[in-house]
Amino acid sequence: MNVQVAVNGYGTIGKRVADAVTLQPDMELVGVAKTRPNHEAELAESKGYPLYAAIEDRIDLFEEAGIELAGTVDELVAAADVVVDACPSGIGAENKSLYEDHDTPALYQGGEDADLVDTSFNARGNFADAVGADHVRVVSCNTTGLSRLLAPLEAEYGVEKARVTLIRRGGDPAQSGRGPINDILPNPVHLPSHHGPDVNTIFPDLDIDTLGLKVPATLMHTHSVNVTLESTPDADAVAELLEGESRIFLIPEGSDIDGAGALKEFAMDRGRPRGDIWENCIWRESVSMEGSDLYLFQAIHQESDVVPENVDAIRAVTGAADAEESIARTNETVGVGF
Ligand SMILES: NC(=O)C1=CN([C@@H]2O[C@H](COP(=O)(O)OP(=O)(O)OC[C@H]3O[C@@H](n4cnc5c(N)ncnc54)[C@H](OP(=O)(O)O)[C@@H]3O)[C@@H](O)[C@H]2O)C=CC1
């Protein structure tokens, strides 16, 4: 029988994961849970996704809005083999006891603390660690992007030290209350930003320092990367290695893609749902070697790069496939790769 998947928290990440689950031949979406009726509740209804009330006291609100409910989140979790919790940061931790009460394995997102779970997860980095685990955290968008990049570099050349400056978008496009509006903020101002330690939840022995900033942008994050390798390949060899990674897109020279705006246009022109970009986007021209120091720029679409990772994490916790099979199946069904 196909794996029965519930999505608790139908926002930026949850609605994308729900769509991706429906594309999997070995999974079925049992339903999604929301706290209130709004345009996203209507979207779930229009897609035929059974909708469950995340808060029992609010059932009346859905009835008043004319939105049909299939039940409460408790019933949703009871009917699922795996729950993907995509609630706002911190709410996942509050929900953990609900999943434990039903003995249902759960995936959490990068906004939760690493110590909430048995293991953090990145499909390219440590798929096997999540096999059979009950509580797994799919690391944040930025950490996902860093893990995908560092995994092949470590395997092929060895990483002596990684230093990354993350220029982070202030908020997602629909988050009208976020900022900064007119500033460039060191964020956090102290070192390291949480991304370095977060990478170490995937690669415990990797030496990495990260610095973060927030800027008035909503489309994507951008990473300025320096990795001191344990050998001295030339830039072409590194580019070829990265080109061979299924979740890395090397932006070709001469494509006229000069930033996140053009990348989003590129994705929309190619019919990507919501203009999503599941891949790390590395500017080929930026891939440079100075001795054993690799330099490059990569852009990360924060709203979507963790989506294929969640699908793979479902297969890991249920033991439904190994890393290679799962990544290939997810890529093919979702459409990863330009
Ligand atoms: N957006 C991003 O760039 C990324 C986010 N993440 C992580 O993913 C997680 C989710 O983030 P994101 O999708 O952006 O957040 P959103 O706020 O977009 O979506 C979360 C949704 O959960 C719903 N919700 C709130 N409380 C509950 C509850 N108690 N039970 C069920 N649903 C609830 C809210 O909708 P409603 O109240 O209407 O039901 C909300 O829309 C966080 O851990 C975040 O750090 C990871 C990578 C990137």
Ligand SMILES: O=C(OP(=O)(O)O)[C@H](O)COP(=O)(O)O
């Ligand atoms: O996980 C993310 O970024 P992060 O890796 O900087 O924590 C998402 O882009 C969410 O970031 P936010 O916590 O600024 O909303």
